[in-house]
Amino acid sequence: MIYFDEVSKVYSDNSVALESVTLSIEPNEFVSIIGSSGAGKTTLLKMLLAEESPTTGSVLLESRNVHELRGEEINLLRRKIGVIFQNFRLLPHKTVYENVSFAMEVAGKSDEDIYSDVPYALDLVGLDKKKWNFPNELSGGEQQRAAIARAIVNQPEILVADEPTGNLDPANTYDIVQILKKINDLDTTVILATHNTGVIDSLRKRVVTIEGGRVIKDEK
């Protein structure tokens, strides 16, 4: 279970990104976090990945405070969480296959596991025919699928998606949301942050609304 306990984040210029956010997410849940740009969605997700530290409060994952983890413990935490971003953030000098296998390599998986799991993940996102292409040879939708394959290849317990459809057209947006649903059906917790309410409507899952760094609505 993920538990945000009274989490606040105030930056050095006194701007408040989060204010006393308390939120719990159950295993295998699909949670959408919506809010306008600057509402604090990305900051909240960065807290879970230990990319940012809270000013006050704590973030617990399976009863462990994420921000008390050090060095290799942080790496282990990140290998349990798959992440996808609005701008895809693929490694530009690696092929699609290498981008996906990289996530397995850093997790210390064997060559045999890589040979069997990478094609499976690419097949799941419908990118098996483009595995030897470089990211700049793919469309936005294809790049996001490659990023999803990379995020799920280690079968993470949690998938964090930060505005994954922000740069995509409606058709690609629909495809990506369907892939996220499929991943959730395979028992992965999915946290989707978006400002596009149209994406949420079709899901009929839990929606948490954040504005001005505060949770203003939580509809299950």
Next chain:
Amino acid sequence: MLMVTLRRILRSGFLNFWRNAFISSTSILVMVVTLCFIGSLMFLSAILATSLDGIRGQVDLWVTFVSDAPEEEIMSIKDRLESMPEISQVTYTSREGVLKEFVERHRDDQIILQTLDELGDNPLGASLTIQAHDPAHYEDIAELLEEDMLLGTGSGIIDRVNFRDNQLAIERLTKLINSLERFGLIITVALAFVSVLITFNTIRLTIYTSREEIAVMRLVGASTEYIRGPFVVSGIIYGAISGIIALALFYPITFWIGDLTENFFIGLNVFDYYLENFLQIMLLIIISGIFIGGISSYLAVKRYLRV
């Protein structure tokens, strides 16, 4: 698992090097300049050392003996001098030899030659020319010989030790040589440091272009070594290739300026020096390249690992 990780890091390093062809060639270019510079400093220090040795070789101490000094006593002094560790060479010139040199030197001065003829007998004594390893030792050697003269242990056969005549010149030259050596070392270290700094900054810039990539690697849970390893491998490849290019460039360059350096400086042909010391030069250049490339990459990545 360690071997698998190592293989993956090496492979990734090679691929990064190959796929970032433009950035790789820029880094190599800067590194070739740096390594050529380090190599040139090596050649310069060799030229300086040879020139200084040449100058040292031209400074000597000259002892003249009275004209009736028995040759065997002169030889015993010569043997004693030769056994001293400070002395590199003692050359004996017989009375006849000294006369011959004297006549040769004054062949245009008829009055001197006429006077010599009138004397009939050879008025000049034999001499010993002494060369020390270090010009600073001449004073001690001269003092020793002068003591011999005063105490008569040299059997009173020493007529003159000419050190006092040249003392000022020898002292100045000794100081000059010492300063040149020290100055040369400081300049070499300073310039090598500057060139290493330039290379470090170039590699830092190439890694700056990968900062986003490093952040993503961090977010998928890659360990510090796993991120850093391929960059260090690429840096080592830059260094090794730059070293080979620099070595190859030195062949035509030293060939071209070899005769010039031989005539201008005291007898060192840099091309011959390059060929004779190829192994040492190769090791210095390539190891410097590998070291600079590897360490620069290692340090440059550090900055972007804090994600």
